[in-house]
Amino acid sequence: MTRHRPLLLKLLSALIVFGAWEIAGRIPVSYAFPTFLDSMAALARMTFDGSIFVAYAETLQPLVVGVAISAVFGIGLGLWIGLSKGFEWLFSPIFIVMQAAPLAALIPILVMVYGIGLTSKVFVVCIMAMPVIVLNTASAVRNTPASLKEMATSFLARDRDVLLKIILPAASPVIFSGLRLGVSAGFIGAILSELKITPTGVGDIITYSRSIADYPSMYAAIFSIILLAVIFLNLLEKLENVLFEGNNRGYAAD
């Protein structure tokens, strides 16, 4: 029991929640609340007829493009902000405000400017994902341990060496976790744009099955996108731990 305790408790925890869902659906608490088993059956059906894969191919498109653009520009801008006081003064207020602001409110304007196509959706993903990537990169660069920079200077490093051999490797764990948070925000953006701008992909399954009152399918689609996001983000976190194991330790005595 003791060795498998964490796993058993996780299973028990899942059993309780899904059981409660099933019971609430059986009562039912609402005409629009299907049981857990019905929803899973709908998910299985969509999986076997392939419709869910078609939907994800469409949903993930703006997400992948948007996150890629945000990563390139966000890290570039973040490095610049972290290295230059002037740049920090000029740009960081924008991203600090963006970080706190409900950027979703920009969606109607984006739709007016770029229409209802892929461009708008990519933009939504970008504005959601960019601030955290920029701010994480900038603060990682600023927080490079001073003693490492001093060490490099004392061994006659040039500025380029300090950037490439000290600052970038020291900052990469925080930059990576900024990317992970960016992906997480990007998921919100991608889903939001499918629900708000035009129903495509998974957003289409959700909207369509709601309109024809096929609630099990609607719940199944929502369940699957949340599951996908959580699994993907967890994998990124695992990868982060493997890649940067020990990177934050090993300075003075710990």
Add this chain to the structure above:
Amino acid sequence: MQPIKPETRQAVTDSAVSVRNVSKVYGDVQALKDLTLEFPRGELTSLLGPSGCGKTTLLKIIAGLLPATSGEIEVNGQKVTGPGPDRSFVFQDFALLPWASVLRNVAFGLELRGVAKSEREAIAEKYIREVGLAGFEKKFPHQLSGGMRQRVGLARALSVNAQVLLLDEPFSAVDEQTRRKFQEDLLQLVKNEKKTFIFVTHSIEEAVYVSDQIAILLPRPSRVSEIIRPSSFRDKSVDNIRRDPEYLDIVDRIWASLRSYVE
């Protein structure tokens, strides 16, 4: 065992490092005031004093990591304007690259100087053996104990073959027993390497144990209050130093003069 004034010392030996009339001002705090000190070649000089006496500031000015407000530093007759290949630094917090192996860390100084990979790794391996870390080349800093990490820092400083080694409280983050072993090894190193060591510490026993010359700094603003050159126990074996009467006398005397500066 009389305290010897800086002026008289200058005449006696040839100096590797000369500090002349150096002052350092941070904002409106005077950290160092008109400080003059000579560091004899091939010897180990300790900078000893209570916290806040500016000993680390002085060391970093010698290293070229901090600019002096006024006064000048000469290393082998050359004026110091910044870090140079004639000096290397051992850091209090080790300053190891956490993402690099022991081998790369030790070779890092040479890497920055553009030495080819195979050559610098051969040199690094030699010094890794010398500090007693053979077999740990592929390990990463977080897999080492505090004492081993500082051995890496020491090997890195040795591998660039600088004439002057600057050690900033190198043993303060390691435990007491490791520290004793380090002190013994340091004595051996001074004997073998024919380099000039400048050693910052706040431990009286440590300073007396390892030094050829001890400069006592007093704070606010920092100045050299006296210079002590132990004479009788320097050639004794490491095991006998701590019971030498002169050793004990010097420790007591330094404590008597520093006592009033400890809060």
Add this chain to the structure above:
Amino acid sequence: MTLLGYRLPALSSLIIWALLWEVVGRLGLTFFIPPFSEVVATLVGLIPTRAFLNALWVTAYAFLAGVFFAIVIGIPIGILMGKNRIIDELLLPWVNIFLSAPLTALVPVLMVLFGFGTKTVIITTTLFAIWIIILNARAGVRQINRSLVEMARSFGASPLDAFVKIYFWAALPEILGGVRIGVIRAVKGVIIGQLLISIVGFGALFELYSSQFLMAEFWAVLIVLFGLAFALSEFLAYLERKVSYYAASR
């Protein structure tokens, strides 16, 4: 950033961005960006209108209610998780899942269950805010120095005393940190909820302005929203700093 020896205050660069906005607007490059001065003038005229005040009130109400539930439910759950291992192990996986899950996807479910109104917006807001509050309260309790608790017990504190006088205060810096992040998330939640429902508060206002291409009005409302959100987050950060003076010395 210093210029000619003067320290430029933080955020002062926003003036430059506003000037840039003005120039772009004056040049008439795009219909979608009216001059900043025009937006500000519209803003001044817009604030006293019934439609704006109504949207602000509806939003503030949903936001405050959502944050209230997130705090009142979240903090006790977090403290409980920090103190009780079984509860912790049962709940933690779910808290972590919902913390990183794209909760936007749940809004359609809330809409069919709770209708197209304020109730759904409140629940969305709570869902956005609560997970980080729980997690931080839990972390706050778990880091409490054992000797502090033992000190209280050795002086004969009752469990209630220990809870009120030790646990809450010792965990307060973390709890407030969680509330701050939760509140920022709640701002996003309340707007996302209103946008998707489209018939309440600012969501309805945005719908109206964008369908009639009232760009100045649209930007004016955005400025108010972003400004309020930023002011709120700075205010909470200030509060957190006031408490965190003892965070380091516990």
